[in-house]
Amino acid sequence: MTRTVTDPHTRRPGGGGIVPVLAFAGIVVAVMQTLLVPVIKDLPELLGTSPGNATWVMTSTLLAGAVATPIMGRLGDLYGKRRMLISSLAVMVVGSLIAGFTSELLVMIVGRALQGFAMGAIPLGIGLMRDELPLEKLGSAMALMSSSIGVGGGLALPVAALVAQHADWHALFFASAGLGVLSIVLTLLFVPESPMRAAGTFDYAGALGLSAGLVLFLLPITKGSDWGWTSGTTLGLFGAAAVVLLLWGAMELRIKAPLVDLRTTARPAVLFTNLASIMVGVAFYAVSLVLPQLLQLPASTGYGLGQSMVVAGLCVAPLGLTMMFTAPVYARLSAKYGPKVTLMIGLLVIAIGYGAGLGLMSAAWQTVVIAVVLGAGIGLAYSSLPALIIGAVPASETGAANGLNTLMRSIGTSVSSAVIGMVLANTADQVGGVAVPTMHGFRVSFLIATGAVLAGLVFAAFLPGRRAAAATAKPHLVASSEDAPVAAAGSAGGPADRAGFRGRVLSADGVPVARAKVTLIDRRGRQAGATLSSADGAYALAVPGEGAYVLAVTAADGYGPLASGASHPGGVRVLEVDLAVPGAEVLA
Incomplete structure (x- = not known):
């Protein structure tokens, strides 16, 4: 697979507004993901449905994002990354408006699913940066784009909590739509279309097969705690996912222009980066699940910190902000030691953060410390992942390869949500008929996240060094x-x-x-x-x-x-x- 060069230069001499505009698009995507977090527990009442049905409002976004991410990446490689970026944001705006005007469950699920299509903006933005920016600016720019998910989530959480407390919750969707429109306008004004194009045509059968396999795999992960992990439905869906993905893989290996080049994906530099990405996703989401609950539990429990929804959001916000500030640090470390070493440093910092967190849960300021340390580690790790992928694949496969990597992170967050949700539920105490998470459950969750980080370190250790990668990246x-x-x-x-x-x-x-x-x-x-x-x-x-x-x-x-x-x-x-x-x- 190759690229078509239609511009006099393969990289433009300057960046102009490309970096801040694309980073803003990433922040908008994160806001879309986070805006309902403060009202999750109230969704059954707001939508007039059962708690089990209300979870589909979150699940639909996850499934749509998982399907859209690799597909939009491949479409961007074929037909233009800016074009597909704008399309992703436009679909998100439509979904936001649909959700903003309804309180009906099914219509809300449709709107949230359309919002999930915005997840494709992350790999598309990284691909545009590779194609448009000079080499000396590329490292820090990709780091900022990659960490924008955490930045947007950190900023959105307290703001969304404030809106949810003092205004109609539908205002969250209208704000999301407004941010999406602004991002589209800025992209049209400041981001040129990439001249790079992949050869071949779009693999419709591959897209259908991957979509089916992902839905069959992620659905039991997100709903397993409701259905029962050993129920026939859960096990049947996992089995069906395995069959569909195996058949899909066999088909992808036979066609000339696959949706995902599995031979490229099997290279050590790509394979172990994607495996490490899953572990980083697990670690990232664990803190997002634990700290807000710990902060908002009443002090009468003996360990809860009794903070309001807004204060809890402000205490967790440094997680995302620190991720943003690590972008220039990443650029310096990566330039000197390479993205593999930077990834391993990031994973070690995450492990230190979770280790310290086991003993720092008795005051709100301590959760801020945990958030800062974990944000620094996750920022370094997230920033390293696209650089490792880009260094191992041809330019024409940037969008698809980064789309797959973003999908791996999403799978990590989904697994984290399922496993830690199960741990917190199984270790909860019944107080007045309500299940209340325990400190034991919080600490077990942190230990699980630490284990995931250690597994990520093992995968990172198998990544080729820079000299080896340069020799083997394009056999x-x-x-x-x-x-x-x-x-x-x-x-x-x-x-x-x-x-x-x-x-x-x-x-x-x-x-x-x-x-x-x-x-x-x-x-x-x-x-x-x-x-x-x-x-x-x-x-x-x-x-x-x-x-x-x-x-x-x-x-x-x-x-x-x-x-x-x-x-x-x-x-x-x-x-x-x-x-x-x-x-x-x-x-x-």
Whole structure:
């Protein structure tokens, strides 16, 4: 799978408003997810239904988001990431308006499901950043986008609680719709469409199969505590999910343009990143479930902190805010040590936070400390995940690969919700006929989260180091023995007189790189041409015809290798493609 280059430069020299606008879109998505948290316990009364039915209002958003995330990522790769980002936000606005004008259960479920489609904005935003930003800005920008989920949740929780206490709860949906419209307008004004396109067509059968498998898998996870974990319905759905996903995987391996490239997903750099993502999702959601309940339990229990809904939201808000402030810290750590090490540092900080939390539950200020430490760790971990994925997949698969990674995080939060919900329910005390969570249940939940973090550390340890990743990330790019001779840049037969690629080989700082070998590789892995860059970094290569190619660069000492996908439409057109090679210290 390759990308089509239609712009003179593969990366734009500046970022302009791209980063804040895309980060704002991520925050809007988080607000959409969080806005009903303060009124969850009141939903049965507000909707005139049973508690079991009311949970579908939250479950529908989760299921729709899980289905939409990888699909929107793939659609963005094929038809334009900005276009799909705007589409995701537009569907969310429609869902918000539907939910805002109803108190009927079924209509509310439909509105909330449409809101869930906004989850695709996260991988689409990360993909746009990769395509549009210069390399020196990319790390911190992706970190900010990745942590925007926590930022939005942290900011939205106290605000939503305040609205729920003093206004009609439907105002939450209208506010969500307004934020969605604002995000769409800002995206149209400040975010250009990416020129990168993947080859192939959309895999409708794959999308249907993955959607069915995800729904069958996530449904019993979210409803298992209501149905019973050993009930026929729960076990039957898990079994059906396994069958459907296995059949889906077999089908995806056979088609030329799959929705998810499972061969790429099976690479260690991608596979272990996704497994670690599940564990980070478990750890992230555990604190979101425990701290608000601990803060709002009455002091008469002997361990509850007796705070209002708004104060509880303010105490948990530092979790998201700290995630935002770790973005520049992540960029510095990752530049020096790499995203693998940064991920492991983040996981260690999370483990410290949960370990300290076991003894810091007796005052509101202590929960703030827990939130800050966990926010720092989760921010570092979340920021590392898209960088690891992007470093392991071709540019044309950025949206789909990050969509799958975002899905893994969602699966982690779903598993966390189910497991910790079950623990809190099974350890609860009955007080006046009402089940009240116990301190023992809170501590067991923290221990489960710590175990998930330790499992994430094990998965992260299996990730390739930077030098190994650079050598193995694109095994399909190895040229055959039928090598073409190396020509000087701009020699006869180059793109000066027929179709091809030309541009400059540059360092990450924009300095021309002379005598770098630029090799043209066709889709069959054969070398179709090679040249050396001139003193000003210029190179030129002719193409034998239209199709997908890879431009592989091997530079002198001090620079790392680079492989960049490009697609040529044929004819006599010459495409400008600048190639930015990383410094050797980045691969150390």
